[in-house]
Amino acid sequence: MSTEIPYKIYLEESEMPKQWYNVRANMKKKPAPLLNPETKQPVTAEELETVFCKELVKQELDDTTPYIDIPQEILSFYQMYRPSPLVRAYCLEKKLGTPAKIYYKFEGNNTSGSHKLNSAIAQAYYAKQQGLKGVTTETGAGQWGTALSMACAYLDLDCQVYMVKVSYEQKPFRREVMRTYGANVTPSPSTKTAVGRKILEKFPNTNGSLGCAISEAVEAATTQEGYRYVLGSVLSQVLLHQSVIGLETKTAMDKYNIHPDIIIGCAGGGSNLGGLISPFMGEKLRGEADYRFIAVEPASCPSFTRGVYAYDFCDTGMVCPLQKMYTLGSGFMPAPNHAGGLRYHGMSAVLSELYDQGLMEAVTVEQTSVFNAAEQFARIEGILPAPESSHAIKIAIDEALRCKETGEEKTILFGLTGTGYFDMYAYEKFNDGKMSDYIPTDEELQKSIDALPKV
Amino acid sequence: MSTEIPYKIYLEESEMPKQWYNVRANMKKKPAPLLNPETKQPVTAEELETVFCKELVKQELDDTTPYIDIPQEILSFYQMYRPSPLVRAYCLEKKLGTPAKIYYKFEGNNTSGSHKLNSAIAQAYYAKQQGLKGVTTETGAGQWGTALSMACAYLDLDCQVYMVKVSYEQKPFRREVMRTYGANVTPSPSTKTAVGRKILEKFPNTNGSLGCAISEAVEAATTQEGYRYVLGSVLSQVLLHQSVIGLETKTAMDKYNIHPDIIIGCAGGGSNLGGLISPFMGEKLRGEADYRFIAVEPASCPSFTRGVYAYDFCDTGMVCPLQKMYTLGSGFMPAPNHAGGLRYHGMSAVLSELYDQGLMEAVTVEQTSVFNAAEQFARIEGILPAPESSHAIKIAIDEALRCKETGEEKTILFGLTGTGYFDMYAYEKFNDGKMSDYIPTDEELQKSIDALPKV
Numbered sequence: 001m002s003t004e005i006p007y008k009i010y011l012e013e014s015e016m017p018k019q020w021y022n023v024r025a026n027m028k029k030k031p032a033p034l035l036n037p038e039t040k041q042p043v044t045a046e047e048l049e050t051v052f053c054k055e056l057v058k059q060e061l062d063d064t065t066p067y068i069d070i071p072q073e074i075l076s077f078y079q080m081y082r083p084s085p086l087v088r089a090y091c092l093e094k095k096l097g098t099p100a101k102i103y104y105k106f107e108g109n110n111t112s113g114s115h116k117l118n119s120a121i122a123q124a125y126y127a128k129q130q131g132l133k134g135v136t137t138e139t140g141a142g143q144w145g146t147a148l149s150m151a152c153a154y155l156d157l158d159c160q161v162y163m164v165k166v167s168y169e170q171k172p173f174r175r176e177v178m179r180t181y182g183a184n185v186t187p188s189p190s191t192k193t194a195v196g197r198k199i200l201e202k203f204p205n206t207n208g209s210l211g212c213a214i215s216e217a218v219e220a221a222t223t224q225e226g227y228r229y230v231l232g233s234v235l236s237q238v239l240l241h242q243s244v245i246g247l248e249t250k251t252a253m254d255k256y257n258i259h260p261d262i263i264i265g266c267a268g269g270g271s272n273l274g275g276l277i278s279p280f281m282g283e284k285l286r287g288e289a290d291y292r293f294i295a296v297e298p299a300s301c302p303s304f305t306r307g308v309y310a311y312d313f314c315d316t317g318m319v320c321p322l323q324k325m326y327t328l329g330s331g332f333m334p335a336p337n338h339a340g341g342l343r344y345h346g347m348s349a350v351l352s353e354l355y356d357q358g359l360m361e362a363v364t365v366e367q368t369s370v371f372n373a374a375e376q377f378a379r380i381e382g383i384l385p386a387p388e389s390s391h392a393i394k395i396a397i398d399e400a401l402r403c404k405e406t407g408e409e410k411t412i413l414f415g416l417t418g419t420g421y422f423d424m425y426a427y428e429k430f431n432d433g434k435m436s437d438y439i440p441t442d443e444e445l446q447k448s449i450d451a452l453p454k455v
Numbered sequence: 456m457s458t459e460i461p462y463k464i465y466l467e468e469s470e471m472p473k474q475w476y477n478v479r480a481n482m483k484k485k486p487a488p489l490l491n492p493e494t495k496q497p498v499t500a501e502e503l504e505t506v507f508c509k510e511l512v513k514q515e516l517d518d519t520t521p522y523i524d525i526p527q528e529i530l531s532f533y534q535m536y537r538p539s540p541l542v543r544a545y546c547l548e549k550k551l552g553t554p555a556k557i558y559y560k561f562e563g564n565n566t567s568g569s570h571k572l573n574s575a576i577a578q579a580y581y582a583k584q585q586g587l588k589g590v591t592t593e594t595g596a597g598q599w600g601t602a603l604s605m606a607c608a609y610l611d612l613d614c615q616v617y618m619v620k621v622s623y624e625q626k627p628f629r630r631e632v633m634r635t636y637g638a639n640v641t642p643s644p645s646t647k648t649a650v651g652r653k654i655l656e657k658f659p660n661t662n663g664s665l666g667c668a669i670s671e672a673v674e675a676a677t678t679q680e681g682y683r684y685v686l687g688s689v690l691s692q693v694l695l696h697q698s699v700i701g702l703e704t705k706t707a708m709d710k711y712n713i714h715p716d717i718i719i720g721c722a723g724g725g726s727n728l729g730g731l732i733s734p735f736m737g738e739k740l741r742g743e744a745d746y747r748f749i750a751v752e753p754a755s756c757p758s759f760t761r762g763v764y765a766y767d768f769c770d771t772g773m774v775c776p777l778q779k780m781y782t783l784g785s786g787f788m789p790a791p792n793h794a795g796g797l798r799y800h801g802m803s804a805v806l807s808e809l810y811d812q813g814l815m816e817a818v819t820v821e822q823t824s825v826f827n828a829a830e831q832f833a834r835i836e837g838i839l840p841a842p843e844s845s846h847a848i849k850i851a852i853d854e855a856l857r858c859k860e861t862g863e864e865k866t867i868l869f870g871l872t873g874t875g876y877f878d879m880y881a882y883e884k885f886n887d888g889k890m891s892d893y894i895p896t897d898e899e900l901q902k903s904i905d906a907l908p909k910v
Contacts, residue, residue, distance in 0.1 A: 006468045007534040013461045079462040080546065080837045091535065091609075109564045111839040111874070153834040154546075173628070173879035177839060179886045180830055375635055379608040382535045384566040384632060419566070421876045424628035431634045 008085040009252040016083055017247040018070055020240045022059075023278040024350060025066035026285040029357065031236065031349035032324035034060075035311060040455055043321045051218060051320075053228050055126040059237040066282075068240065070122075077121045077154060078244070081110035086252040087381075087416075093400070095380050100403035102396060103260070104416040105249045105276060106383065111177065114386065114418030115272050116147035116232050119241035123230040124151035133226035134158025138188065138213030140268075141341035141388065142167055142174030143418060144232030149181035160227075162188040162216045164343070165208035166336060170425045177422075188213035195219050195317035207336045210269075210344045215317025233269025234314060234323075239350050242275025245415065250279045253413075260291060260413035262399055266391035267295040267304065267362070268341050270348030276415040277360070284359065293360035294399075295351065296391040298370070299439045300338040303328055303347045304355055304362035306445055311455040312346055322453060325352040328440075329448030335438040338367060339426030340387030345448070365394050366437040371430040373397055374420065386418040387426055463540040464707040471538055472702040473525055475695045478733040479518035479805060481740040484812065486518070486691065486804040487779035490766060495910055498776045506673060506775075508683050510581040514692040521737075523695065525577075532576045532609060533699070536565035541707040542836075542871075548855070550835050555858035557851060558715065559871040560704045560731060561838065566632065569841065569873030570727050571602035571687050574696035578685040579606035588681035589613025593643065593668030595723075596796035596843065597622055597629030598873060599687030604636035615682075617643040617671045619798070620663035621791060625880045632877075643668035650674050650772040662791045665724075665799045670772025688724025689769060689778075694805050697730020700870065705734045708868075715746060715868035717854055721846035722750040722759065722817070723796050725803030731870040732815070739814065748815035749854075750806065751846040753825070754894045755793040758783055758802045759810055759817035761900055766910040767801055777908060780807040783895075784903030790893040793822060794881030795842030800903070820849050821892040826885040828852055829875065841873040842881055 024030055033042040048057040059068065070078070089102040107115035127135050134157050139145025145161040152159035161183050168175060168187035175185045188208050189196040195215040199206065206212070214231065221229035232238065253260065263280055265273030273295055283289040295304055303326045313330040314320040327346040334343040347355075354360050374390035376397070377383070385393060396414040403410050420427065429435045479485055488497040503512040514523065525533070544557040562570035582590050589612050594600025600616040607614035616638050623630060623642035630640045643663050644651040650670040654661065661667070669686065676684035687693065708715065718735055720728030728750055738744040750759055758781045768785040769775040782801040789798040802810075809815050829845035831852070832838070840848060851869040858865050875882065884890045 010465045076545075090531075111833065111837060111876075113876075150834075150837060154837070172883075173876075176879040176883045176886060177876075180833055180839060180882050182834065378566065378635055379605075379637065382532075382566060382605060382609070384635060421566075421568075421628075421632075424631040427635050428627075428631045431631060 005088050005256055007090060008087050009256065010085055011083040011248055011252055013079060015251055016078065017244055018075065019067040020070055021243040021247055021279050021282060022062065022066055022068060022240050023281050024063035024236065026282045027353065029353065030063045031353040034321040034323055035455065037313065037318065037322050050222060051229050053126045053130050055129065056123060056237050059240055060235060071125060074121055074125050081117065083248050084109060086249055089381055091380050092377065096397065096400050096404065098400040098404040099407060099409045100400040101409065101411045102400055103411070103413045105245055106416045107245060108383065108416065108419035112143055112147035112150055113421060114143040114147065115242060115245055115275065116144045117150060118244050118275070119232060119238045119271065120144070120147035120151040122241040124148065124155050124157055127228055127230065128155045128157055132228055134160065135228055135230045136160040136217040136220040137230050137232065138162045138210060138217045140164045140167055140210045140343055142171050142422060143341065145183065145185065146174060146177050147232070148230065149178040149183035152183065153181040159183040160220055161185045162190065162213040164188055164210060164213050171422050174422045188216050190216060192216070193219040195319065199316065209316060209333050211316035211330050214315035215319055218315065218319050233271040234344065234346060234348055236350055238271045239274035239278065239348055242271050243278040245272065245275040246277060246279045249276065249413070258411060261410040262292045262294060262412045264294045264296060264392045264395050264412065264414040266342060266388050266417065267297045267347065268388060269344045270351040272415050272417040274348050274351050281354065281359065294395060295360060295362040296395045297362060297364050298338060298342050298391060299364040299366045299437065301328070301334045301343055302364045303345065305364050308449055309352060309356050310452055312452050314346060322455065323349050325349050326355065328445055329451050331451050332448040337436050337438050340423055342388050342391065363395060365391055368435050368437055370394050371435060383416070384420050385416060386420045387423050389415070389417040460543050460711055462545060463542050464711065465540055466538040466703055466707055468534060470706055471533065472699055473530065474522040475525055476698040476702055476734050476737060477517065477521055477523060477695050478736050479691060480521035481737045482808065484808065486808040489776040489778055490910065492768065492773065492777050492908070505677060506684050508581045508585050508587070510584065511578060511692050514695055515690060526580060529576055529580050536572065538703050539564060541704055544836055546835050547832065551852065551855050551859065553855040553859040554862060554864045555855040556864065556866045557855055558713070558866070558868045560700055561871045562700060563838065563871065563874035567598055567602035567605055568876060569598040569602065570697060570700055570730065571599045572605060573699050573730070574687060574693045574726065575599070575602035575606040577696040579603065579610050579612055582683055582685070583610045583612055587683055589615065590685045591615040591672040591676040591682055592685050592687065593617045593665060593672045595619045595622055595665045595798055597626050597877060598796065600638065600640065601629060601632050602687070603685065604633040604638035607638065608636040614638040615675055616640045617645065617668040619643055619665060619668050626877050629877045643671050645671060647671070648674040650774065654771065664771060664788050666771035666785050669770035670774055673770065673774050688726040689799065689801060689803055691805050693726045694729035694733065694803055697726050698733040700727065700730040701732060701734045704731065704868070713866060716865040717747045717749060717867045719749045719751060719847045719850050719867065719869040721797060721843050721872065722752045722802065723843060724799045725806040727870050727872040729803050729806050736809065736814065749850060750815060750817040751850045752817060752819050753793060753797050753846060754819040754821045754892065756783070756789045756798055757819045758800065760819050763904055764807060764811050765907055767907050769801060777910065778804050780804050781810065783900055784906050786906050787903040792891050792893050795878055797843050797846065818850060820846055823890050823892055825849050826890060838871070839875045840871060841875045842878050844870070844872040
């Protein structure tokens with residue numbers, strides 16, 4: 001019967017989701033509230049509105065409404081690059097000789113090269129609705145910055161991007177894509193902001209980090225008239241927008257009567273994983289179905305597996321609200337040899353709470369094994385994957401090989417969040433045999449964890 | 456009624472073409488035969504088989520069979536990345552304020568980033584069938600080399616790529632993609648071949664050209680046991696394989712009752728344009744329908760518009776058969792300021808003959824106007840286009856604006872052959888205002904045209 005399933009399932013436009021799904025609405029125990037870093041009291045909407053757009057603050061704080069309408073203008077934008085295909089990895093299955101059925105939801109078929117565009121257009125839209133001049137943001141691997149540039153170009157909004165220095169240098173072409181879409185790109189830490197200058201003074205040779213770029217972008221947003229800050233991951237509003245990935249996947253799977261046994265996603269800040277699993281997790285929370293969820297994180301930045309579940313700053317500059325999450329401490333800087341994204345010290349509050357409740361698992365993988373899986377996947381399935389996505393590929397292959405041993409015909413679904421076309425510097429290192437692994441020592445981690453704020 | 460047409464039309468797998476269409480079969484006056492450069496007599500299949508795979512020679516010489524079955528293994532590979540979407544450019548139409556309806560067939564949603572994969576898998580497949588060890592080829596902008604690497608990795612064939620030096624240097628990441636797929640990439644001209652050494656001796660500072668890289672690849676194929684040469688454009692077999700673009704487009708348009716008035720494609724060697732227009736041209740040749748076809752070429756390499764229709768070498772090294780085509784002379788080297796592909800001195804024999812019969816038009820556009828159109832398109836339609844494809848975008852926009860003046864509701868179809876993700880060096884020049892135009896002088900052209908072989 002499996003031959004009846006096409007290589008790629010594309011939904012009809014009429015089948016595409018018209019609402020986002022808010023998984024928090026189905027959680028009995030909700031994620032802990034964001035705290036004001038000074039008062040240690042839950043932040044109010046008013047406080048958040050100095051940093052974020054009004055409507056996005058509403059979405060951030062809403063943990064009860066299960067479905068939220070997607071505005072028509074966002075739906076139109078989605079139609080330019082969505083639905084994304086749900087792909088049956090026939091070729092990979094054959095090559096591995098596994099009885100497992102492997103599916104991946106491929107979010108890379110757009111110029112930003114990843115799923116980030118799903119939230120970028122939403123955040124830019126609400127900024128435009130609010131009559132703002134522009135938005136500021138940070139970008140690590142560059143996917144989010146590119147996505148936001150595209151959304152802002154479409155809506156004619158100014159876009160200021162603080163790009164983690166190591167990415168800015170290793171990915172000059174990412175910068176050019178953003179510039180082509182009219183964005184203003186600054187390597188972070190920079191001397192443009194007070195927080196950037198402070199970090200540079202303390203660590204003049206730093207490669208930068210996502211947490212530090214966030215601090216700069218937040219400062220830029222709050223010191224310029226008519227600007228707000230937007231963020232591509234971690235926040236609950238981002239998971240909400242990214243639920244479009246899971247909703248499309250679920251509709252496609254339901255259409256063909258496919259029930260995934262295992263759902264796998266890479267986890268940096270949690271946006272793709274959270275988006276992919278949301279509707280499935282909703283079923284699990286409501287007791288309607290069961291799934292095994294696996295978060296895959298890099299061994300060099302292991303928030304779930306070696307972090308602590310505690311209140312922490314979302315940024316290195318300690319200007320953002322405190323969030324309860326699995327964290328390595330906002331002072332943690334991932335090793336410079338670590339390629340691509342997934343460099344964030346913390347994790348989505350929603351996913352952290354779900355993980356803490358034992359509703360999902362987490363594993364770590366080392367960098368060279370990830371690139372081995374990436375190369376294998378590229379040669380067999382054709383798509384050259386982003387290093388981030390390749391974390392999920394690695395574990396999907398491992399699970400499929402386990403099925404080969406046991407003879408189980410499990411259905412494995414993973415999120416292929418994006419393409420690696422702007423990550424060839426990392427691939428070059430791998431091709432030259434110059435890529436190395438790095439696992440932080442317990443002492444290193446303890447140092448940044450010890451510095452967590454007292455709440 | 457236009458709102459009933461989706462943003463993107465994807466065919467069902469069952470609707471995908473199972474046969475390629477050979478437009479030569481419907482041409483009353485056929486393209487002139489290839490000639491042996493020494494005897495000046497039509498080349499025989501046997502002669503060609505020393506360079507090309509047997510089955511491909513058969514396709515190259517077959518100008519009577521209208522439909523040729525696509526082997527199952529190629530169909531399976533096509534299913535990994537096809538059907539490609541036929542996109543209705545609603546956003547572009549709105550922004551231009553034109554009554555025209557604009558459609559584009561987007562071939563960039565695969566890692567090679569272009570339509571080249573359609574012929575690469577076919578050529579690699581026939582090489583594998585023949586029991587060969589590997590294939591050699593040239594690549595200019597890098598799209599063809601990447602496509603061939605992907606096809607060879609899939610079929611486990613060795614792949615040796617001679618890459619035009621200027622591209623090799625400006626696109627190191629293209630090289631890395633090919634290496635990730637296991638290909639061996641050499642900048643051309645190189646000292647690996649006799650013809651390369653000869654060219655380097657004469658022009659030590661040359662940027663290389665497609666014609667010169669072809670010569671090296673052909674020599675490498677004929678001097679190694681178990682290798683043949685494959686080519687990504689110009690040849691009639693390539694147009695045959697690329698007909699899958701036009702066939703899918705036509706099926707999708709027929710399904711929604713859309714009749715294109717104007718069909719536009721960029722023209723380097725003619726592979727994309729030929730593939731896109733083939734089935735439509737077939738209708739025109741059979742008197743069943745009429746269309747206006749426009750080939751768009753760069754002002755810096757204007758084979759159709761300023762070349763002559765004559766027998767010429769396909770390569771600078773003058774080792775390939777002679778082909779009757781529109782050509783600037785095989786000694787013509789495009790200006791180094793010219794970015795991307797479309798650097799070939801000649802043109803497909805099929806398209807040359809169709810053009811000579813007045814069945815299609817050709818126009819030239821200058822580089823900066825092309826990048827202006829590319830940027831505009833990227834910001835409005837989301838996709839950052841390849842410089843090559845942007846030639847077609849420029850003319851599609853011009854035609855749509857003409858409709859705005861006249862009020863005509865024409866339907867415009869153009870080929871969006873690929874993405875510009877590996878062309879950011881060129882975009883950077885454009886973003887920095889450092890891009891310039893170059894139009895060869897009559898004297899320059901006359902010099903290389905005067906050197907045409909006497910037949």
